[in-house]
Structures are given as C-alpha cells and as structure tokens.
Amino acid sequence: MTEHLSSAVLDVRGLCVEFPGRHGTVQALSDVSLSIRPGEILGVVGESGAGKSMTGLAVQGLLEPPGRISGGEVWLGGRRIDQLDDKQMQQVRGRQIGAIFQDPLTSLNPLFTVGAQLVETIRLHLKLSKADAKARAIQLLKEVGIPAPEARYDHYPHQFSGGMRQRVVIALALAAEPKLIIADEPTTALDVSIQAQITSLLRRLCDDHGTAVMLVTHDMGVIAETADRVAVMYAGRLVEIGPVAEVLKNARHPYTRGLMGSIPALGRRVERLNQIDGSMPRLNAIPAGCAFNPRCPEAGPRCRKDRPEPAPVGTGVAACWLNAGGVL
C-alpha cells in the first residue's frame, strides 16, 4: 500500500470540501481518497451532483468561493498542493495539471487564434523563445491529430469543428507536458462518432507520455473503453474504487451494481430499463449512516446508523457494510 502511494502521480487523502451558505454549511465532498499512477486513466463516475467535477476542481484549486477545502490532503508528485496560495497554484495549473473541459465550444477564447492561446500557455510554463514555442505549438496540434497544423495555427476557434476544437483543448492541456490531466466530461458535448476518437486519443497520449488522467464522466461506456480503474461517487462520497473490469463484472457496492444494471445490454430485449429507485439526496439533506441507504435494496439497520468506511475488497475498495461485517 505504501509504495503504491509513493509512486502515485496524484494522491488525494480524505478530501473534504464545504460551501458555507446562508442556510448552513453544505458538505460537497466528504472524505474522498483516491490515487492515480503514471500512465493510468482513472475514471470518476456518478450522477450529476455526486461531486466528481468538484473533486477535479478541488485538486486544481479552482473551487469557486465560498467553496473551500475543509479537510484532507492533495499530493501531486510527492508535493502537497492543497495549501498553496493562488500564485503558487498558477504554476501548478497548466504546468503540472492539464485541464480539459466539457464544452470545447466555450473553453477557448473566441478572440485569439488557437496558435496564440497555445503559445501563451507554453511560454507561461516553459522557458522557450517565441519561435520555439510556435514550433512546439504546431507539433502539439499535429500530435492531437489536427490536419495541416501549420495552416491551422493561425485559425480562430470558430473555424474548427467541435471535435477538432476538443483536440485543440487537449493540445492546450498537454502544452507543458503535465504529469496529470483532469478531463471533465471531455466527450459529453461531442457526437458519438467523435467521442470514440477523442477517448482513443486520450488513451494514446496517456500511453505515449506516461501522463496520468482523471477522466470525469457520467458515461459508463466511456469508462469501460478508456479507463484502467474506476471510482464511483455518490452524494459527495466515494463508494467504490477498483479496476474497471472487476467493477464492471463484480461490483461490490449496491449503488455500483444499480449503475451497471441501468446500462441496457445489447442483443437482449428488456421490457423495462433497470433503474435505481428514488434520487440522490440533496447535499444539505444527506441521511445518517450510508448516504445510499434509503435507495438501497440491501440496506439493514446498521446502514441507517453508521457510515461505512472505504475498505479493501478483492482488488478494489468499497464503502459498504455488506463487505465489512454485514448490515445488521
């Protein structure tokens, strides 16, 4: 366990995020621990509001005030980064953590050429001359699969299609060779045919550069195709984490099983799509015990009383009393 952690690019330990508000403080993330090794893609799934994007933002130090990290530690490449000030984080963001956002249509500044935005990012983080930065920018555009990169260098974002724009965003994320890329729903805004291209591009870049990727998505299909391990989140908590194949086939947490069950299988006619009854609790009304207990078909008295801690099960970790001494 210890050497595993020390070799990790990103190591998040017991991360808590809270939003103080007029009606009391809302606990947006509660005790989230995960780690990503070099060259590994960790998928983070969950319903909207489960805290998956929040985890990415907290790691990047991009929480919107009044949101703040109220507990836990974030380690990046052996350095603790959750206590850095904004100026120090500027040198981490882009340099050591690259970001990919959901909507490539809006994440590029419409008034600057993609070349200018690439060169800006490169020269902020690497000591390169203008000419070298331009050469690197063109090289990056080529690497992410943009045809005729020399000509495209001088084009504005609106002159690119959605998929091509997301490639530009990926090039921007790669600009300073970061150790970690946080991709927040990178394929959600794209056509299905383009989605596969983008995920395989991510996979290839990850393999070529040894970059670790935190892939936040609600799409289990994307996770199954791309990720090495998957972390499942529910109501701001981590419920299960493990190798993708293991979690897909042999989920340890009832919520994960429900999530898997709601994916319709091909070639099998079903009368009704499976669904998990009810909806995720609002963050200011999380029930006592296990957050999932009101919707859980297997919940017992203990689940309503005590919160289960994440504990190793098989090749992964799950936070469920079923795996930790029973629900009674």
Next chain:
Amino acid sequence: MIVFLIKRLANAVLVMLAVALLAFLIFRFAGDPVELMANEQMSQADRIELREKLGLNDSFLTQFGRFVGNAAQGDFGISYRNGQDVMKLIAERFPATMELALVATVLSLLIGIPLGVITAIHRGRWYSEGLQFISIIGVSLPSFVVGILLILVFAVTLGLVPAFGRGDVVQLGWWSTGLLTPSGRASLLLPSLALALYQITLVMRLVRAEMMEVLRSDFVKFARARGVPRWRIYFRHALRNCLMPVVTMTAMNFGSLIAFALITETVFQWPGMGMLFIQAVTFLDMPVMAGYLCIVSFIFVTLNTLVDIAYAVIDPRLRDATR
C-alpha cells in the same frame, strides 16, 4: 469583406441623402427666402429677378438635386446673418468642438474602463459599491448642472482654471488647437470633464456589466486552469471580450458629444459649432442650420460605418459571417 464594405457604404449614402432632404426642407418650411433676404425698398421686379437668380422657380427635384450637389462639395450657401460662407463659418468652429469631444472621449475611456474592470473584479467591496452609487449620480445629473458646479468649484472658488473661453489657440493650417498652449489646455479641462462625466459613468457601468458576464464564461475558467495569471486573464482575455459594446457606445456617443456639446459649449462660452448653431437658431439663419445638420449627420453616419467595420476587425467571427 469587400461586399460588406460596399453594402455599408451604400447604406451610409442613403442615410445622408435622407438627411439632406430634411435639411433642404428646412428652407421650404421656414418661409420664403426672398422675403427674408429682401428689404423694404426692393421692387416687385427685383424680387422676381432674385427668385429667378436663386433658382426658386425650378422644380422641387431640380432644386433638391442642386442642393445635394452643392452640399457634397461642401457648399451650403452663405449665412443670412453676416453673408459669410457657411462652410467657412463651420470650419472655423469645428476644431473647437472636435477637440472638446475628443478629449472628453479619451477621458471617459481612460477613467471609465479601469473603474469598470475594478468594480467588476472587486464587486461587493465598499469602494466598488461606492463607485456604483456615485455613477448613478453621474448618469442622472444633467451636464449643464455639472458644468455650472465645476465652474463654481474649480474656477470661481479655487480659481485653478478659467471659467470660460478657449484660451490661446495655435493655428495648424486651417485647424486651430488649444492643446499646445498652457491656457488652452487649462481651458479645455473643465468643459471636457463636464462633457465626459456622463460618458465615464456609462463606460464604467457597461464595462462592469460585461466583465461580470465574461468572467463567468468557460474560457475564463479554462484560462485559469491553464495557469494564466489573474491580471492577464482580466485585462487580456476578459477585457477584450468586453470591448465590442464599449467601442459601439463610444463611437455612437462621440456623435452625440459633438451634436449635443452645444449645452456644454453654452455653459462654458466655448466657441464651437454648438454655439454657432444656437446663434443661427436665434437669427433664423437657415443655411447655417442646414449646414450644421448635414455636417453633424455626416459625422454620425461616418462613425456608425466605422464601428461596423471595427466590429469585423475586433471579432473574427463576424469577419466570416459577413464574407
């Protein structure tokens, strides 16, 4: 881009023709010019001859055509009041008004934009809210009140700057400028400030509103995620995305500044076009009024056309849309 330019220019010409028609109609509505020009001793025959000489017996279209033709060459006839060439009268007064409006515009941008950015970034702080409050006063105070207050404080009580006039001017060809002499600059200060105050508050409020909008956008968050320093995001990425409406408003209002500087000019006894126009109105000096109307409209139309072209330069997306 070329098609776009031609379209815009054709538009501008049409508007100018319409304005010329209005200016031309002033003559017809204000009574018989022969009666206005003639004195008591003039015989009926003289009057008929004068009427013929002025071309007043020609058809409406011929007369209008002649008016437009002359106006296009800068010939608006001679003033009824002192017999001087109208164009020359306006040209003498034009630099004074132009300088006043230019300085006011520069002031409004130099002061308004940074204030807008700062109040947007530090919204909720006491100084931002204070500026917001003061700006409401700035928007709602009429410029003659501001002018009189400024005169009272800075010219009368403190005696720092002159209360009226243009000070010494230097002739640069046909252009007379007060910017090159100390007394000219001192005289320019109060009127341009009075004229600019409303603009400053408008620019500030506009920039603030636009900045708050832009700062919420994804590309600003993405720029943060790329590690772009805060100030660079504010002044390079966000501000440039706010400039479009600022450019529009500034250019549009520049026309108004010139046209309506007449109030400020009256308060400060500024020898500009506005004063000329006020005098022309009191004397029913039709050619001067028509000339003023055409010149001011020409400035308006030119600015509007330039704004449209500037749009295409600032925002690459429009460049393609209009291709």
